[in-house]
Amino acid sequence: MRGSSPARARNRRIVNAIFVGGCGVATAIALGALVLILWSLVVQGIGGIDGRIFTLAQPAPGSTGGLSNAIVGSLLMCGLGMLIALIVGVLAGTWLAEYGGRTRYGHIVRFMNDVLLSAPSILVGLFVYELLVEPLGGFSGYAGAVALAFLATPVVTRTTEDILNLQPNTLREAGMALGATRAFVTRRIVWRAAATGLVTAGLLGFARISGETAPLLFTSLGNQFFSADMAAPMASLPTTIFQFALSAYDDWRRLAWVGALLIAVAVLAINIVGRLLARETHRP
Amino acid sequence: MSRRLDFSARGAAGEALFRWTCASAATLLLAALGGLVVSLAIGGWPAFRKFGLGFLTSTEWNPVTEVYGAAGPIVGTLITAFAALLIALPLAIGISVFLVEFCPRRVARPIAVAIELLAGIPSIVYGMWGLFVLAPWFAEHIQLPIIMSAEEGSFVDRWFAGVPNGANIVTASLILAIMILPYMAAVFRELLLTVPPQVREAGYGLGCTPFEVIRHITIPYVGQGMIGVIMLGLGRALGETMAVTFIIGNSHRFPGSVFDSGSTIASTIANEFAEATSDMHSASLVALGFVLFVITFTVLATARGLLARAAR
């Protein structure tokens, strides 16, 4: 930054141009990958979408059916799992950012959370199996939701802490100066200021669990019939996709692509709605 | 805020309750991991007792003779996770800088949503896409030209040998990189957005180029959060299962070249657990899961130490 000979200035401009170009290329690569993958989803899946997908349960090969059982199961289990993950994750992330993050215990919790991020989902499924399924004597949608919560919580915690940490301290000091308690400042001021970031945390967590197959195999098992009873075995889109995508029958494979497309669309929709909501609450 | 600010009445009790709730959420997290690790240690114990240290050093993985050694998957896990991180990190930085610094906000938003969408595509779809689209393309346009241009016995010949069908550790790392990219880019973008404009403008005021502002001001400002981004990516890469399983070729040997097939711990578990009928086979797979935790633990601790030192 020091010195201003013309050669140096030119070098700096060149480096900068390369950097800016590189950033653009990186974005183009990611978007390119997305387009390629979405393209195959749309090409293979769009033709199979009709009303029956939402009204009929999964068929046997060669007969007509839809994915209603899997859609409802996924909604219920992801919804409950996400709810648990948001409550635990936001609170734990808040504790790390606002209270105990600098203590020894805080360091341990943060580190363990990072470790938990990499837990292969099948092992989480096994753990929840031993925790809930075997003692209670059967597979259930509740067990599936707990396994999914297990996977989303570390993402939410990690993101929440990072976002809260970057809220300027002046914000907190202003609140405290007015005589508010730390809890009040955190809930009413810091959380509010960090709203978009927290929504990102939730969206990433949701994206993480919406396509998970392995943890559900040994917890919610699956159900080929329509059932909204969370105490019984419950179907889900990813397990159905998995079963159908690897099968020999064309009609099953087509349904698998439809299911994958539905998940992608759902994640997109939730992403957009989440961002709109965050923008609303963000407004003073 | 339309309501009257009435917070003095809640007072100390509310404060303590909130603090206590947050702390117990953190403890719950710790207990969850503790329970998971303990259950893996117990489940994998028969394998550790039978094979001892050989479980970690042997590449023999034979379900027929019931001899299990995990060296192949361990090496495969490390190689693919780091390769994926190496590919994804510059991309994630590039994307988030592009969106925050160079892109008009109205365009940046949809692009950001689109990239987060990458995180929502089910793992199995990545696997199928890798198998049916990426692998054949890679074999035809990258692998074959390299193999055919190599002289026999040359450096290139040895290091790029492999079956030309695109199922190897490079394509597996590529898929992994695409999968962890949205997480890293999203969090990094949020971090950049929180850098106060005054800080950056001060840099521009000094006559810095955008590159210099980012390199010397923005990235140091988000410092600790950057570590978080890397941990998020590395953590996901180490544990990702289904997509890798489809495309890595699944051999329990050490990869002998860049285009050789390999396996990862997660892919081995996913491949074999469902059909493992013998007790020692499933114990070994659970033990493999325990090893993954130890690896994650070590890798993350080392990475954190190195990054903290570099940040200083």
Added chain:
Amino acid sequence: MILRCLSILLLALGALAPSAPGFAAPVTLSGAGATFPAPIYAGWAEVYRLRTGNRINYQPIGSGGGIKQIKARTIDFGASDKPMKPADLAAAGLYQFPTVVGGVVPIVHVPGIPTNRLKLSGAVLGDIFLGRIKRWNAKPIAALNPGLPLPNLPITVVHRSDGSGTTFLFTSFLAARSPEWAKVVGASDAVQWPAGIGGKGNDGVSAFVKQTFGAIGYVEYAFAKQTGAPVALVQNRDGAFPPPVAASFAAAAASAPWAGAPGNYVLLVDQPGRAAWPITGATFVLIPRNPADPARAKGVLRFFDWAYHIGDRAALSLDYVPLPPRVRIMIRRQWNTAVTAGGQPVYPTR
């Protein structure tokens, strides 16, 4: 705000859940296990529900999963492609019986060689998968295929990466016909492969074979038939090369020694008879000998009895082969003594 919002949602969900069982009034019996028979069990269950109103929910979680879950009694019946040994059955208090038969076929990708033309013996197939025969024009292959234009192309072996009943059948056949294979590798649902690359599922194997010139792999018959992959013929015990069609699988099932096999432990690979396809196998259902809830066990047996009676057409349309009638009669008789509650048959049959 957020907290309050969340707690309201939580309450709403909590309130919804108990009311939900209204949807699920009829009793649902749950089974889980092998992936291979999942399509036909789903097909039978769909018709069964329309005819009787009873629901049989079957989920493919793998044979190992099926055995573990029925041992833990978390499901009403388990299913496995690999029969349990009589001693293991007794230890777990289980009874097993076969339901349908299927076949495994080698698929190849060799330029100039159409389907059903390449002939391979068990020993040659074993040497290929051992990595000892490395090229398609090698002498042992040429000797079996006079007149076939075999190219000088390296062989790429493709096997299943996941544990699978398909692998169990294929390696059992190799172990039976190739002493080298039996010594070096052996037979199991997952083995230590001496050569080649592993694809996930039938789909992964067939994709790798399709993408690689000179590749050879093995898949379930239905998969080869539906995808039109070129199939290689395999020499059976009597020296013949039967076509891979339903009749050949049925021939193998017919000549197997069902009667007197303890615990119904029968492998259909390498059966005698000129028409018998050599890599054939049955899939099995596992239920407790003394079920805790006899009514549920009765429901399971009634379902499979129904399938034995009128499920053949559905099975054939999905490329499964029904069991020979005399085997079905034998199994139905077994139920009287094999599955009991308080000494009485749970589901009496004539």
